[in-house]
Amino acid sequence: MDNALFYRCERCGNIVALVNVGGGTLSCCGQEMTKLIANSTDAAQEKHVPVAVKKGEEIQVTVGSVLHPMTDEHYIQWIAMVTDGKIEIKYLKPGMEPKAEFIVPVAHSEAVYTGENDEEVMNCEGQPCNFVCRTETPKPITVYAYCNLHGLWKVEL
Ligand SMILES: [Fe+2]
Numbered sequence: 230m231d232n233a234l235f236y237r238c239e240r241c242g243n244i245v246a247l248v249n250v251g252g253g254t255l256s257c258c259g260q261e262m263t264k265l266i267a268n269s270t271d272a273a274q275e276k277h278v279p280v281a282v283k284k285g286e287e288i289q290v291t292v293g294s295v296l297h298p299m300t301d302e303h304y305i306q307w308i309a310m311v312t313d314g315k316i317e318i319k320y321l322k323p324g325m326e327p328k329a330e331f332i333v334p335v336a337h338s339e340a341v342y343t344g345e346n347d348e349e350v351m352n353c354e355g356q357p358c359n360f361v362c363r364t365e366t367p368k369p370i371t372v373y374a375y376c377n378l379h380g381l382w383k384v385e386l
Pocket of ligand 1 (some may be wrong): 272277297303355376377378380
């Protein structure tokens with residue numbers, strides 16, 4: 230079993246998120262569950278691929294660049310945000326907007342002391358400085374959207 234995150238039972242419709250990879254086979258209703266592959270169905274991309282905009286700590290998600298329908302028969306059931314050490318799912322119902330907001334702390338900067346005699350380092354004003362500012366590399370973020378008819382879609386930030 231590889232590392233797909235979401236699986237569906239084709240009999241009862243259960244969908245599960247795999248939170249820890251053990252290596253076994255997931256089954257439900259007496260049969261193997263289907264691994265959900267994002268963006269794999271033949272459907273309008275512009276209505277399904279999530280559009281995610283990061284503003285500071287907030288990620289604003291809309292499905293998609295043309296709003297997806299939210300009728301009883303055809304709607305986005307949930308939007309999930311996955312990043313290092315975190316998964317968050319917002320459940321939606323027909324009639325709601327196909328939108329979600331998530332909070333992800335921004336990568337922080339820190340000043341690292343380099344020693345008193347280090348004259349190679351300059352500060353922002355061009356003066357010798359004993360600190361170096363290091364910024365954490367931002368962690369990748371994946372946003373998933375699940376349509377009851379057209380399955381799983383994703384975008385990576
Ligand atoms: Fe759809």
